[in-house]
Amino acid sequence: MESKISQFVVDQADWLILLAVLLPPAAMNELGVVAAERTIETPFGMVGPLALRRVPQGPSVWIMPYTGAATRTDPRATIYAAHVLGVRQIVAWDTVIALNPVLPRGQVAVMADYIDFTRGPGSFDGVPPSLPPDPEAPLRAVCPRLTGALRQALPFAAEIVYVGIDGPRRETAAEARIFRQWGADVVGQNMVPEAALAQEAGICFAGLMTVAELSAERSQTPPRGEVRASLEATLSLLPTMLSIASAETCDCLGTVAW
Ligand SMILES: [Zn+2]
Numbered sequence: 001m002e003s004k005i006s007q008f009v010v011d012q013a014d015w016l017i018l019l020a021v022l023l024p025p026a027a028m029n030e031l032g033v034v035a036a037e038r039t040i041e042t043p044f045g046m047v048g049p050l051a052l053r054r055v056p057q058g059p060s061v062w063i064m065p066y067t068g069a070a071t072r073t074d075p076r077a078t079i080y081a082a083h084v085l086g087v088r089q090i091v092a093w094d095t096v097i098a099l100n101p102v103l104p105r106g107q108v109a110v111m112a113d114y115i116d117f118t119r120g121p122g123s124f125d126g127v128p129p130s131l132p133p134d135p136e137a138p139l140r141a142v143c144p145r146l147t148g149a150l151r152q153a154l155p156f157a158a159e160i161v162y163v164g165i166d167g168p169r170r171e172t173a174a175e176a177r178i179f180r181q182w183g184a185d186v187v188g189q190n191m192v193p194e195a196a197l198a199q200e201a202g203i204c205f206a207g208l209m210t211v212a213e214l215s216a217e218r219s220q221t222p223p224r225g226e227v228r229a230s231l232e233a234t235l236s237l238l239p240t241m242l243s244i245a246s247a248e249t250c251d252c253l254g255t256v257a258w
Contacts, residue, residue, distance in 0.1 A: 013052055013060035015242065016082050018092040020066040020190035021210055021231055030235050031055050031063065038062075040084050044077035050085070058239045059246055062087060066190055076121060079197040083258060089146055089204040089245065092194060093234075095212040095227075096162065096186040097171065099179050103186065103211050106226030108157040108234050110150045111207025113141045114192050115163040115184055122193030124200055124256050142195060143252050146206030149245035153237050154208075160185035162207060164192030173217040186211065202254020210234060 017031075032054040039048035050064045062085060066073065082090060098107065116122055151157060163184035165171065171179070171187050179187055191207045198205035212227050214220055 012086055013062050014086055014088040015059055015061040016050075016085070016087040016090045017061055017063050017238075018066040018078065018090060018190065018194065019063055020092065020094040020188075022095070023231055023235060027232055027235060028053070028063070031061060031238065032058075035060070038085070040081035042077045042080040042084070044074040044080060047073055047077045047081035050081070055239050055242060058242045061242065066092070074120070075194045075197055076124060078194060079124075079201050079203065080258075082198070082203055083201055087203060089143070090194075090198055091146060091150070091206050091208055091238075091241070092191045093208040093210070094162075094188045094190045096188040096209045097213045097215050098186055098211045098218070099163075099176055099215045100160070100185040101218060103158065103160075104226070105211055105214065105221075105223060106230035107211040108154055108230060109160040109186065109209040109211065110147060110154065110157045111142055111162050111191065111195070111209065112147070112159045113161045114195060114207070115161065115179075115182060116192045116196065117163050117165045117179075118193060119166055120193065122196050124197065141199075142206050143204035143250055145248045145250035145252075146204050146245050149241050149248065150206055150208055152244050153241035154234060157208075158185070160209070162191060162209065163187050165189060171216055173215075176215040176217040180215075180217075187215065199252070200254055201256045201258075202252060204250060204252045208234070 034051045036052040037049045050062045054060050161184050163179045167189035195205050
């Protein structure tokens with residue numbers, strides 16, 4: 001299938017950014033101008049449109065607007081489309097709700113691990129992803145290379161545990177207390193099971209987050225523009241992250257045979 005499709009792919013990039021944050025279109029020019037647009041048909045539904053942008057002095061990236069709306073793209077379709085496009089590395093950028101009381105609105109975070117509390121299919125029904133080549137190494141939830149590059153480019157980011165839920169709805173205060181007891185720092189709707197599906201497909205995956213709201217059990221404060229300022233600061237550092245990650249290697253392996 002890949003060889004058939006590649007005849008039609010004129011513009012190529014092996015990076016994909018799943019963008020579940022709201023940014024003004026003009027701000028996106030930090031990642032270069034749009035060079036191409038694609039919509040991909042998959043066995044799990046249509047995906048797109050995705051925009052190809054050419055990062056100045058950096059790699060080309062596919063950008064896919066991605067939100068937890070009722071019309072949410074099937075996560076399997078997203079990862080399948082990434083495979084069809086030849087994507088080898090995915091950064092998902094989500095707006096999240098902070099459960100951990102030390103995380104304020106506008107806080108930037110990098111996903112160290114996650115809990116999947118979603119109910120949809122979280123696998124392509126392949127065999128479980130293989131262990132890393134070092135049998136003594138612990139199982140990992142995200143690509144160490146991309147995650148390390150995020151930490152390096154965004155030194156102010158917190159390292160956190162993400163709990164993924166189905167949406168679109170807010171968590172209840174009782175759920176927030178349970179998630180906190182489980183060790184989760186934030187709750188979101190756009191990164192799992194994508195992280196597991198990417199791992200199954202052998203595509204490197206890392207999670208970036210911006211805290212947009214405080215959880216239902218926390219005392220609320222009115223927003224003062226801190227989220228928008230944080231999003232723009234993070235966006236301006238993404239090209240640095242792409243450069244750092246592109247210069248390194250990792251051993252993420254998948255098991256799905258398409
Ligand atoms: Zn990797």
